[in-house]
Amino acid sequence: MLLTMTSCNRDASADFGKLSEEFVYTTLSFSPAAATAAGLHEYNQQKLDEMLDDVSPTALNKQRTFYQEFSKRLGALKPLTLSAEDRADLGIIEDQISLALLDLDEIHSTSHNPTVYVELLGNALFSPDVLDYAPKPARMRNIIARLQQAPRFLDQASANLLSSPDIWTKVAIEENEGNIELVDKTIRADVPDDLKGDYNSAAQPALAAMNRFQDYLKNSLSKRNNWDWRLGRDLYTRKFRYTLESGMEADEVLANAEADLPRVRARMLALSLPLHRSMFPSHGDHANLSGTERENAVIGEVLNKIAEHHSTPASYMDDARKDLDEARAFVQEKHLLTLPARSNLQVIPTPEFMRGIYSVGGFSPAPPLEPQLGAFYWITPIPSDWPKERIESKLREYNFFNLKLLTIHEAMPGHYVQFEFANDVQPKARRVLRALFGNGAYVEGWAQYATQMMLDEGFLNHSPELALTLAKQELRVLANVILDVRMQTRNMSDQEALDLMEKMTFQESEEAIGKLQRAKLSSCQLPTYFVGWRGWLSVRERYRQAKGASYSLATFNDKAMEQGAVPLTTLGQLLQ
Numbered sequence: 001m002l003l004t005m006t007s008c009n010r011d012a013s014a015d016f017g018k019l020s021e022e023f024v025y026t027t028l029s030f031s032p033a034a035a036t037a038a039g040l041h042e043y044n045q046q047k048l049d050e051m052l053d054d055v056s057p058t059a060l061n062k063q064r065t066f067y068q069e070f071s072k073r074l075g076a077l078k079p080l081t082l083s084a085e086d087r088a089d090l091g092i093i094e095d096q097i098s099l100a101l102l103d104l105d106e107i108h109s110t111s112h113n114p115t116v117y118v119e120l121l122g123n124a125l126f127s128p129d130v131l132d133y134a135p136k137p138a139r140m141r142n143i144i145a146r147l148q149q150a151p152r153f154l155d156q157a158s159a160n161l162l163s164s165p166d167i168w169t170k171v172a173i174e175e176n177e178g179n180i181e182l183v184d185k186t187i188r189a190d191v192p193d194d195l196k197g198d199y200n201s202a203a204q205p206a207l208a209a210m211n212r213f214q215d216y217l218k219n220s221l222s223k224r225n226n227w228d229w230r231l232g233r234d235l236y237t238r239k240f241r242y243t244l245e246s247g248m249e250a251d252e253v254l255a256n257a258e259a260d261l262p263r264v265r266a267r268m269l270a271l272s273l274p275l276h277r278s279m280f281p282s283h284g285d286h287a288n289l290s291g292t293e294r295e296n297a298v299i300g301e302v303l304n305k306i307a308e309h310h311s312t313p314a315s316y317m318d319d320a321r322k323d324l325d326e327a328r329a330f331v332q333e334k335h336l337l338t339l340p341a342r343s344n345l346q347v348i349p350t351p352e353f354m355r356g357i358y359s360v361g362g363f364s365p366a367p368p369l370e371p372q373l374g375a376f377y378w379i380t381p382i383p384s385d386w387p388k389e390r391i392e393s394k395l396r397e398y399n400f401f402n403l404k405l406l407t408i409h410e411a412m413p414g415h416y417v418q419f420e421f422a423n424d425v426q427p428k429a430r431r432v433l434r435a436l437f438g439n440g441a442y443v444e445g446w447a448q449y450a451t452q453m454m455l456d457e458g459f460l461n462h463s464p465e466l467a468l469t470l471a472k473q474e475l476r477v478l479a480n481v482i483l484d485v486r487m488q489t490r491n492m493s494d495q496e497a498l499d500l501m502e503k504m505t506f507q508e509s510e511e512a513i514g515k516l517q518r519a520k521l522s523s524c525q526l527p528t529y530f531v532g533w534r535g536w537l538s539v540r541e542r543y544r545q546a547k548g549a550s551y552s553l554a555t556f557n558d559k560a561m562e563q564g565a566v567p568l569t570t571l572g573q574l575l576q
């Protein structure tokens with residue numbers, strides 16, 4: 001009896017494994033640009049690195065049919081015959097199909113969002129330039145092949161686009177400018193001598209097409225601006241379910257964030273008062289004020305004082321490198337988790353054409369199919385030709401304490417460590433599935449949770465300034481939720497958004513303006529930090545209770561990261 005059951009399960013598992021693999025590699029082959037970034041270079045005898053995405057209506061229809069048919073095939077499975085790991089993957093694939101069909105059938109990004117095309121083209125050309133998957137001349141030939149297809153690709157884009165809100169067209173124009181630079185300057189400077197002729201003959205028509213597209217954006221699409229960047233309640237609610245996969249509805253998460261806001265501010269006041277007393281002994285705790293006004297005065301003055309302790313533009317990069325070493329040593333000393341075996345992390349300046357989006361810093365993981373390649377912690381340098389006040393404002397925001405938190409979040413033990421664990425998931429198809437369609441709340445939540453863990457364990461000797469800086473981050477994370485849900489579904493105005501950021505969550509005006517734009521460009525991404533942070537803490541708490549006396553923080557961290565970026569509700573089940 002037992003034997004039959006085991007063999008039966010094994011069959012179901014083998015069948016599901018094949019199905020999952022087919023899903024992962026087929027969807028990747030729909031986007032050769034994404035395939036290169038994931039480390040998939042060939043599929044069904046097609047050399048993906050030489051191809052550029054086909055975005056014609058025929059190709060998009062083919063994708064739609066694939067998702068519909070695949071959904072039917074999944075419907076025929078009996079989930080109870082699958083292992084817990086397979087069921088987790090099944091859930092990820094189902095949500096991914098729902099999300100893809102929601103976009104193709106109802107959100108229609110390809111008809112209304114020009115940034116989709118511009119970013120895709122930029123990444124298609126950028127990945128072969130920076131990812132060391134083959135000798136440089138071979139990768140340059142891949143870029144040349146893709147440049148030859150750029151005019152076709154941009155023609156398809158122009159034909160698809162029906163209308164676009166001003167903000168999306170404006171950003172597409174800026175990013176397309178960046179792509180022109182990338183082809184004309186950055187990559188051109190990298191071309192080996194014997195390929196210069198080939199590069200030029202491919203780049204010339206490609207650049208002409210990019211300039212034509214620029215003209216199209218500025219003079220044609222910009223006139224068809226009767227499309228709303230707001231998703232609206234119905235679409236947003238469904239996108240939120242498939243993206244966050246938290247088991248919570250958008251309204252519920254919004255209510256939680258709004259309820260937390262005054263609690264975090266009260267905690268910040270308590271943290272600030274002793275600091276405020278020693279920094280400003282003559283201010284009498286601002287006892288003449290009350291409520292929000294008093295909180296803003298006390299907390300605001302302390303945050304301003306803390307901000308004075310900061311790097312210079314010249315020392316900024318090196319300070320981040322030192323912070324990285326300091327954080328790594330602390331993780332080791334406290335045995336918080338197992339550090340990655342590969343030493344592939346590089347701290348580099350953010351690539352220039354990415355600085356519009358990554359204005360502070362970022363993390364770019366090694367490709368899941370080629371984990372030995374580089375992982376990059378990007379630090380965006382502070383240009384020395386900026387006006388003095390702007391330099392000062394940026395250095396104050398990313399001061400001594402906040403730069404440490406940034407490094408913990410992006411690299412150690414934040415994104416870098418988590419992605420290294422994820423790049424060891426077996427089998428490969430599972431690894432790619434959980435990387436490509438990795439749950440954003442898991443990923444951003446880990447980085448926030450890991451930051452809190454470092455402080456809980458006494459990083460920087462329990463510094464109250466560091467704790468206050470993290471609390472300020474927490475306020476920002478709450479504001480992210482409120483902005484996303486209210487702007488996308490409840491017509492929150494620009495002024496209401498700016499007031500929330502500047503008056504209630506201590507954000508600098510430059511930061512607030514940037515975030516306002518981001519909230520119009522993306523949806524269901526900004527809540528990942530809050531949902532994920534809380535999600536990680538509750539998964540850990542349940543795990544701790546289940547383990548009782550045998551609980552170990554390091555074992556929890558290792559085991560939870562070994563799963564890769566599954567939805568956090570699923571993670572809880574897998575750890576049981």
Ligand SMILES: [Zn+2]
Binds near residue numbers: 409410415443444447
């Ligand atoms: Zn992050």
